Amino acid sequence: MRGRLIPPPLAFEQQIRLRIWVDNLAAPGIKALFTIMFWDQESETLARPTLEQLQLKRLQDTVQRVAQRVPFYRDKFKELGLSPGDIKSLADVRRLPFTTGADLRAVYPEGLLAVDRDEAVRLHTSSGTTGKPKAIFFSRKDVDNAAELIARSLVMAGITRKDVFQNMMSYGLFTGGLVMHYGAEKVGCLVIPAGPGTSERQLMLMQDFRTTAVHILPSYALYFAGFLEQKGINPRKDIALRKAFVGAEPHTEETRRRIEQAFGCDVYNSYGLTEMNGPGVAFECEHKAGLHLWEDNFILEIINPDTGELLPEGQTGEMVLTSLKREAMPILRYRTRDITSIIPEPCKCGRTHRRFARITGRSDDMLIIRGVNIFPQQIERVLMSFPQVGRNYVIVVEGLDDMTIKVELAATGFDGQVEHLAALQNQMVEKVRAETWVRPKIDLLPAGALPVAEGKAKRVIDKRSL
Amino acid sequence: MSAVNLIAVFVENKPGQTARITKLLADAGVNICWVTIANSGSFGVMKFLVDKRDPAVRALKDKGLMVSLLEVLAVEVPDKPGSLQAVADLLGRSNINLDNCSGFVANNRAILVIEVHELTQARAILEKQGLHLLTQEEMLRL
Numbered sequence: 001m002r003g004r005l006i007p008p009p010l011a012f013e014q015q016i017r018l019r020i021w022v023d024n025l026a027a028p029g030i031k032a033l034f035t036i037m038f039w040d041q042e043s044e045t046l047a048r049p050t051l052e053q054l055q056l057k058r059l060q061d062t063v064q065r066v067a068q069r070v071p072f073y074r075d076k077f078k079e080l081g082l083s084p085g086d087i088k089s090l091a092d093v094r095r096l097p098f099t100t101g102a103d104l105r106a107v108y109p110e111g112l113l114a115v116d117r118d119e120a121v122r123l124h125t126s127s128g129t130t131g132k133p134k135a136i137f138f139s140r141k142d143v144d145n146a147a148e149l150i151a152r153s154l155v156m157a158g159i160t161r162k163d164v165f166q167n168m169m170s171y172g173l174f175t176g177g178l179v180m181h182y183g184a185e186k187v188g189c190l191v192i193p194a195g196p197g198t199s200e201r202q203l204m205l206m207q208d209f210r211t212t213a214v215h216i217l218p219s220y221a222l223y224f225a226g227f228l229e230q231k232g233i234n235p236r237k238d239i240a241l242r243k244a245f246v247g248a249e250p251h252t253e254e255t256r257r258r259i260e261q262a263f264g265c266d267v268y269n270s271y272g273l274t275e276m277n278g279p280g281v282a283f284e285c286e287h288k289a290g291l292h293l294w295e296d297n298f299i300l301e302i303i304n305p306d307t308g309e310l311l312p313e314g315q316t317g318e319m320v321l322t323s324l325k326r327e328a329m330p331i332l333r334y335r336t337r338d339i340t341s342i343i344p345e346p347c348k349c350g351r352t353h354r355r356f357a358r359i360t361g362r363s364d365d366m367l368i369i370r371g372v373n374i375f376p377q378q379i380e381r382v383l384m385s386f387p388q389v390g391r392n393y394v395i396v397v398e399g400l401d402d403m404t405i406k407v408e409l410a411a412t413g414f415d416g417q418v419e420h421l422a423a424l425q426n427q428m429v430e431k432v433r434a435e436t437w438v439r440p441k442i443d444l445l446p447a448g449a450l451p452v453a454e455g456k457a458k459r460v461i462d463k464r465s466l
Numbered sequence: 467m468s469a470v471n472l473i474a475v476f477v478e479n480k481p482g483q484t485a486r487i488t489k490l491l492a493d494a495g496v497n498i499c500w501v502t503i504a505n506s507g508s509f510g511v512m513k514f515l516v517d518k519r520d521p522a523v524r525a526l527k528d529k530g531l532m533v534s535l536l537e538v539l540a541v542e543v544p545d546k547p548g549s550l551q552a553v554a555d556l557l558g559r560s561n562i563n564l565d566n567c568s569g570f571v572a573n574n575r576a577i578l579v580i581e582v583h584e585l586t587q588a589r590a591i592l593e594k595q596g597l598h599l600l601t602q603e604e605m606l607r608l
Contacts, residue, residue, distance in 0.1 A: 230530055230547075299603070396564050404541065406508070409476065409532065411532055413534075414474075414532045414533075416472070416474030416511065416534035416535065416536035417474075417535050417536075417565070417581075418504050418506055418511045418514070418566075419565055421476075421506065421509065421511070421519045422506055425506075425507075443507060443508030443509075444507075444508055444509050444530065445478055445508055445509060446476050446478055446532050447480045447532060448475055448530050
C-alpha cells in the first residue's frame with residue numbers, strides 16, 4: 001500500500017473504485033482534492049485502542065530493556081521502588097522517572113547506551129551551546145526507523161518520488177542533515193545534500209536540477225528570500241519550488257506566511273529533537289493545523305513544567321516524550337522544554353496520531369525582563385505583523401533589563417521619509433509593549449545589517465548574564 | 467515639472483557609512499550637487515541631488531542598499547531677512563507641514579529645499595505668490 005493514493009475512511013473495494021475514478025480525472029488539481037497520500041497507511045490510521053495497545057506493549061519492552069541494560073535507569077527505578085512489571089497500563093508511564101537534558105550531559109558520552117557499542121552505527125549530538133553536548137546513538141534499526149518516520153512525514157505533506165529534495169540543513173553531528181536525507185531518499189526523491197552552502201550555490205542547484213522541495217531553517221529561508229529578491233529572481237517563475245519544510249528553530253505562524261508569500265510555495269512545520277532521532281518526530285499534514293506526533297513511536301505527555309504534573313488534553317505546558325522504538329538509546333519521559341498543547345480533535349486527514357500546536361516557546365528561551373516572562377516568539381509575531389519589517393531581527397537584553405530589538409527593514413519599507421520610520425518605530429514599541437508588558441527600544445536597520453547565522457539563528461543576546 | 471527628485475538612502479548609523487555610500491557614487495561617475503544626512507538612533511537617511519539619477523540608483527541598489535526616490539520643491543527666495551518666514555507662513559496658513567527644510571545661497575541666489583506631503587498644493591500656493599520653483603535642470607545648473 002506504500003506511497004499510493006488512497007483515501008482513508010472507505011472499505012477496500014470502495015477505495016479501489018474511488019481510486020480508479022480519481023485516476024480517470026484528468027486534472028491533477030481535482031485529483032489532489034480527492035486523495036490523501038500515505039506512506040504507511042496502516043500505521044498512520046490505526047484505531048486509537050489498537051494504537052494505545054501498541055504503545056503499551058512497546059513501552060513495556062522499552063522499560064524492560066533499559067532496566068536490564070542501562071545502569072542510569074536501573075538506579076532510578078530502584079530509587080522509586082519500581083520494577084518493569086509495574087507498568088501495566090499506559091497511564092503507568094507517569095510512574096517512570098523524567099530524563100532531563102542535564103541527565104544526558106551527566107551520562108555523556110555513552111551512559112544511556114542500551115546495546116553493545118558494536119551495535120551502534122551512528123552518532124549525533126544535540127546542538128548544545130554550552131558545555132558538553134548530548135550524545136545520541138543509533139543502531140541500524142534506529143537509522144532505518146528514523147528514515148521511515150521522515151518518509152511518513154514527507155508523504156503526508158504531499159511529497160512523492162518525483163520530487164527533487166534539496167536539503168539545506170547542516171550535514172554532520174546535527175540530525176537535520178543526515179536523518180532527513182535518509183528519509184527523503186526512502187521516499188524516492190532525488191535528494192541533493194546541499195548542506196548550508198552559500199546562497200549562490202543553493203540557487204544554482206535549485207535552478208539546474210529543478211528543485212521542488214527544500215528542508216531549510218526558517219531564519220535562512222527569510223534570508224534566502226531576500227537574496228533572491230536582490231538577484232532579481234522571481235521564485236514563482238524562475239525556480240520550481242513547491243514545498244518547503246522548515247524546522248529546528250521555533251518560529252511563528254507569521255513567519256510561515258512570510259516564507260510562503262516570498263517563495264509562492266507551501267511551507268510545513270517540522271518538529272524533532274536529536275534526543276528523539278532528530279526531525280520526523282512530528283510533522284504537519286496538508287491541512288497545516290498542528291503537528292501529528294507519531295504516537296506508535298513516542299508517548300506524548302504535556303506537563304506543568306514547575307510541578308511535573310500531567311495536564312489535561314488541550315492545556316498548555318511542557319512536552320515530555322518517551323521513545324518507544326529506539327533500540328540503541330531509549331529515553332524515558334524526556335523533558336523537551338518545548339511549550340505546546342495537545343489538539344484533541346481528530347484531523348481531517350484521517351490520521352489517528354494526535355496533533356500538538358505550534359511550539360510557542362522553549363522554556364530555555366524564555367526571557368525574564370523586569371519580572372515579566374517573555375518568549376522570543378511573542379516578539380517575532382509582533383515584528384512580522386508589520387509589512388515594513390524585513391527578514392532578520394535580534395533581541396538584545398542588557399544593563400538593568402533593557403530590551404533592544406534590532407530589526408531589519410524590508411526593501412519596500414523605506415520611502416525616503418525619516419518621519420515615517422520614526423512613526424513605525426513608535427508603533428512597534430507600542431505593539432511589543434502591549435504584547436509583553438515591557439517597553440522595548442527599537443533599532444531599525446537596513447537589510448543585511450544584522451549577521452546571518454551559519455546554523456540556527458540566535459535571536460536573543462542576553463548580556464545580563466555576562 | 468518644477469519638482470526636484472532626490473535619492474534617499476537608508477543606512478545604519480555607524481562610522482564609515484557616508485564614505486561607503488559616496489564612494490559608490492563616485493565610482494559610478496555620479497556628481498553630488500546637494501546632500502543632507504539625518505540621523506535617528508540606529509539609522510540615518512542620506513538625501514542626494516545628483517546629476518545622473520538612474521546610474522546612481524543602480525550603483526547603490528547593486529550593493530543591496532535600500533534606496534527610495536523623493537520629490538521635493540526648490541524655491542528661489544529673495545536673499546534678505548524674512549524670506550523663509552514668508553514661505554513658512556504661506557504654507558502654515560494652508561495647514562501644510564514642513565517636513566524638512568534646508569537652504570543655501572549659490573551665485574547670489576537663495577534657494578530653499580522643502581519637503582512637504584502636499585506637494586502639488588504647496589507648489590500652487592508658492593507659484594501664486596510669484597515665487598520661482600526650480601526644475602531639476604535649474605538646480606543642477608546653479
